[in-house]
Amino acid sequence: MPDPSLLLQTFFILSAFTVLLLNSIPAVRARYIAYGSRAIPVKNSDQCHHGTNKPAEKRNAHASKTLEWLLERLDAIQVPHRWFQHFYIISVCSSLFWGVQILAKGFVLEMLCRSVGPNTQANGMTVDQVVLTWSLVTVQGIRRLLETSFPVKSSRSNMWFVHWLLGIAFYLALGVSCWIEGADALLSAEPITSNTTLSALSLKAIIGIPIFVLASGVQHDCHAYLASLPKYTLPVHPIFQSFICPHYTMECLIYLSLAFVAAPKGALINRTMFTAFVFVSANLTVSATTSKKWYERKFGKKAVAHRWTIVPGLY
Known part of the structure; x- marks a missing residue:
């Protein structure tokens, strides 16, 4: 079996690359990236090819219509936005499953741990x-x-x-990513409960935990504020004066802090969790950019010109 940690890292990086690639194609971005109020109407291909007479142009128009038909069929497969909640149901269920596996040294856990490469095992997380x-x-x-x-x-x-x-795939992968680099420690003979003290936190954990707590608190406040706003209004909360989507920025900080907390001894970050952070950052940067463009169309560029999209000082 391939090394699970490498498979997870590959999944996160390829997913991030795919999101950025699709967002770079205007036709795909308009159809599939933005959704809900942020969606941009797509012009019908019939309007674009009306009046075509030359044979070559007719063939191109026919091919374009075929592609347009296929894109429309794919675009028609929509799910309610409230299904967003499924992500967190999966996340919690996955965490509970792996928690039991860790405590009981379950079969699935052992199978994955024994598939981890020797380099990851030799330089892994502690229990x-x-x-x-x-x-x-x-x-x-x-x-x-x-x-x-x-x-x-x-x-x-x-x-x-x-x-x-x-x-769904991301949160299933996250459930494994948070412990997979500790495979060697989890396979040790001692029971997990007797091998866990949490008495001496590493410097990276001492830095990462407060960032996690602070970012979680700010994100919760942002979500509560957005939920209280009338629909389709410009946020005026103090933190929204500096950011287009501060809740996205906080989400990125949460995953970055997890990469620090989970970093093995001698390493700055946990590679698997860091690639999860890369995916989250790529995905939310695209979403924040879409939100900023929507705000500009609805309220004018001046209304949001002074707000950072997601990373203060950079973008």
């Missing part, structure tokens, strides 16, 4: 780090599940089914 990182991922999933379980107002918007599938 303390596994328990801590798993706990933070579980807390994050529970918080987001609770936030999406009690919305102030329901949304009737839809999203493309691929968004939904990719989100």
Whole structure:
């Protein structure tokens, strides 16, 4: 079996690359990237090719119409935006499953651990780090599940089914990513409960945990504020004066902090969790850019000209 940590890293990086690539193609971006109120109407190909007479142009027009028909069929497969909650149901269920596997040294856990490459095993997480990182991922999933379980107002918007599938795949992968680099420690003979103290946190954990807590708190406040706003209005909360989507910025910080907390001894970051951060950053940068363009169309460029899209000082 291939090394699970390398498979996860490859999945996150390829997914991030695919999101950025699709966003760079205007026709695809208009159809599939933006959704709900942010969606941009797509022109019908019949309007674009009206009056075509030359044989070559007719063939091109026919091919274009065929492609347009296929894109329309794919675009028609939509799911309710409220299905976003499924991500966090999956996240919590995945965390609980792997928590039991870690405590009981279950068969699935052992199978994956024994497939991890020797380099990852030799330079892996401690049991303390596994328990801590798993706990933070579980807390994050529970918080987001609770936030999406009690919305102030329901949304009737839809999203493309691929968004939904990719989100499900991400949270399933995250459930493994938070402990996979601790495979060697988890295979040790001692029971997990007697091998876990959390008494001596590493410097990276001492830095990462406060960032995780602060970013989680700010993100919760942002979500609560957005839920209280009348639909399609410009946010005026102080933190929204500096950012287009501060809740996206906080999400990136949450995953970056997890990459620090889970970093093995001698390493700056946990490679698997860092690639998860890369995917989250790429995905949310695209979403934040889409939101900024929507704000510019609706409220004018001056209204958001002074707001950073997602990374203060850079973008």
